[in-house]
Amino acid sequence: MAFKKIGIFGLGTMGHGIAIVTAMSGYEVLAIEATEEFLDAGLSRINTYFDRQLKKDRISEEDHKAFLERISGTIAIEDFKDCDLVIEAVFESIELKCELWDKIGKVCKPETIFASNTSSLSVTEMASKSGRPGQFVGLHFFNPVPMMKLVEVIHALQTLDDAYEQVFEFAESLGKKPVRANDTPGFIVNRLLVPYLIDAARVYEQGLASKEDIDNAMKFGAGHPMGPLALTDLIGLDVAVWVGEILYQETGEARMSPPPILRRMVRAGYLGKKTGKGFYEYT
Numbered sequence: 001m002a003f004k005k006i007g008i009f010g011l012g013t014m015g016h017g018i019a020i021v022t023a024m025s026g027y028e029v030l031a032i033e034a035t036e037e038f039l040d041a042g043l044s045r046i047n048t049y050f051d052r053q054l055k056k057d058r059i060s061e062e063d064h065k066a067f068l069e070r071i072s073g074t075i076a077i078e079d080f081k082d083c084d085l086v087i088e089a090v091f092e093s094i095e096l097k098c099e100l101w102d103k104i105g106k107v108c109k110p111e112t113i114f115a116s117n118t119s120s121l122s123v124t125e126m127a128s129k130s131g132r133p134g135q136f137v138g139l140h141f142f143n144p145v146p147m148m149k150l151v152e153v154i155h156a157l158q159t160l161d162d163a164y165e166q167v168f169e170f171a172e173s174l175g176k177k178p179v180r181a182n183d184t185p186g187f188i189v190n191r192l193l194v195p196y197l198i199d200a201a202r203v204y205e206q207g208l209a210s211k212e213d214i215d216n217a218m219k220f221g222a223g224h225p226m227g228p229l230a231l232t233d234l235i236g237l238d239v240a241v242w243v244g245e246i247l248y249q250e251t252g253e254a255r256m257s258p259p260p261i262l263r264r265m266v267r268a269g270y271l272g273k274k275t276g277k278g279f280y281e282y283t
């Protein structure tokens, strides 16, 4: 293993999952959160995950102990100084991310490589704020991290090949299936998936078919495990609107722009499964 110690910035939905798979693959993990309270919440989510795995006999007592011992937490950025790789998974805000990269760039040793888990922001822009643009990559995990095999490894305009390959190998060492992509809006998955979801909402809005028929058509005709409207409910209508807007802004392609029905549903709080109501109702 080229890397030994991995810093993880943010222990939310994605960060805590990244910490889990990283520790399970033998790396030492140092996680950082904004406050002690958030740090405790993130670490307790990780504990709960490993406890469940133990209860279900998916991991042994020794592994349970070893995985947890490999993870520690802090709220001081300076503690990242000797990490070999820092992965950032804080809120999707370019201002916040750039401000943090500027700080991290000043405390880490010169060899440390930086990676952002952003889904939609410019990796090239973050690289330029990090003080070490050649050592910056995008590392886009999917939710839930322990289950989803795919990781998009994003080459920013400035990324040097050696740093890129080290991060690509790191993703493979986690047992993931990494794919190579350039820093373009939405990378591969969202660039293809989000316009499809948006178009399905548009088709529904135009009254071409019922929601059930739109979903069944793609399930039984195209072999998809789930129809596009049910999938939008799962991902969150707010997320679909927000990523669609970014894709539209960056590409200028009208098909990326979320239709009024999606925006209205978001305004009404119909965000999908997480709020109990989207295109469908959930109890």
Ligand SMILES: NC(=O)c1ccc[n+]([C@@H]2O[C@H](COP(=O)([O-])OP(=O)(O)OC[C@H]3O[C@@H](n4cnc5c(N)ncnc54)[C@H](O)[C@@H]3O)[C@@H](O)[C@H]2O)c1
Pocket (backbone or CB within 6 Å): 009, 010, 011, 012, 013, 014, 015, 032, 033, 034, 035, 038, 088, 089, 090, 091, 092, 093, 100, 117, 118, 119, 120, 140, 141, 142, 143
């Ligand atoms: N949720 C998804 O399905 C998903 C999938 C792929 C990628 N992403 C990307 O991953 C990143 C994180 O998303 P998430 O869903 O895990 O968000 P989240 O809101 O669940 O977690 C973000 C975490 O960052 C922490 N944080 C905020 N400011 C911080 C600071 N200054 N210092 C340290 N920690 C700070 C927050 O306390 C929070 O725990 C985003 O860039 C998002 O686009 C999300």
